[in-house]
Amino acid sequence: xxxxxxxxxxxxxxxxxxxxxxxxxxxxxxxxxxxxxxxxxxxxxxxxxxxxxxxxxxxxxxxxxxxxxxxxxxxxxxxxxxxxxxxxxxxxxxxxxxxxxxxxxxxxxxxxxxxxxxxxxxxxxxxxxxxxxxxxxxxxxxxxxxxxxxxxxxxx
Numbered sequence: 001x002x003x004x005x006x007x008x009x010x011x012x013x014x015x016x017x018x019x020x021x022x023x024x025x026x027x028x029x030x031x032x033x034x035x036x037x038x039x040x041x042x043x044x045x046x047x048x049x050x051x052x053x054x055x056x057x058x059x060x061x062x063x064x065x066x067x068x069x070x071x072x073x074x075x076x077x078x079x080x081x082x083x084x085x086x087x088x089x090x091x092x093x094x095x096x097x098x099x100x101x102x103x104x105x106x107x108x109x110x111x112x113x114x115x116x117x118x119x120x121x122x123x124x125x126x127x128x129x130x131x132x133x134x135x136x137x138x139x140x141x142x143x144x145x146x147x148x149x150x151x152x153x154x155x156x
Contacts, residue, residue: 012089012125014112018148019082021068028114028122034058039111039129043136051136055113055129060084060146061101063112069098069148076104082150086128089142094128096138098148108132112143 011027038056045051064084071078082098099105111129114121121127128140 011122012142012144014126014143015145016064016067016148017145019070019150020064020148021070022066024067026063028120028126031058031063031112031114031126034062036114037109037111039109039113039131041129041131043133043139045136054117055111055127056115057111057113057126057129059101060096060110060112060128061103064101064146064148067148069150071098071150080105082148085145085147085149086140086143087145087147088128088140089125089144092140094138094140096130 011029014026014031016024016026035058036056037059038054040052040054042050042052069079069082071082073079079098079102084096084098084101086094086096096110097106100108101110109131111131113127113129116127125142125144128138128143130138133139
């Protein structure tokens with residue numbers, strides 16, 4: 001017997017908000033249309049020790065740049081005041097600075113992973129992956145919101 005689709009069947013969505021000229025809602029399927037990058041990572045998890053995984057997905061910088069942050073891209077220092085807050089469906093939060101992911105500064109290859117060890121993340125949503133981090137605390141699973149903020153406004 002088939003069942004009717006429910007809200008639980010809807011694909012997970014990431015809402016891009018904040019100081020953006022083009023805020024957006026993105027699914028894992030939409031993120032698959034971006035150039036995909038891979039990362040083999042090893043990080044320490046406080047609860048389960050050393051973890052090793054392979055993630056693939058678009059770079060956070062590419063996705064957020066397409067949303068057109070309100071800073072002046074010709075003025076490098078204007079970008080430095082922007083923060084990126086990431087929130088998972090489980091309430092876990094992580095904070096990054098724009099300078100960390102910007103090619104003119106930190107160039108961190110931060111991913112919005114759409115697969116984990118070859119398994120698609122369609123149902124749970126993308127995962128924030130920071131290959132440069134030794135500790136896995138800023139890895140956020142099931143991302144539901146990303147806020148770009150040049151004025152440090154609180155989450156609502």
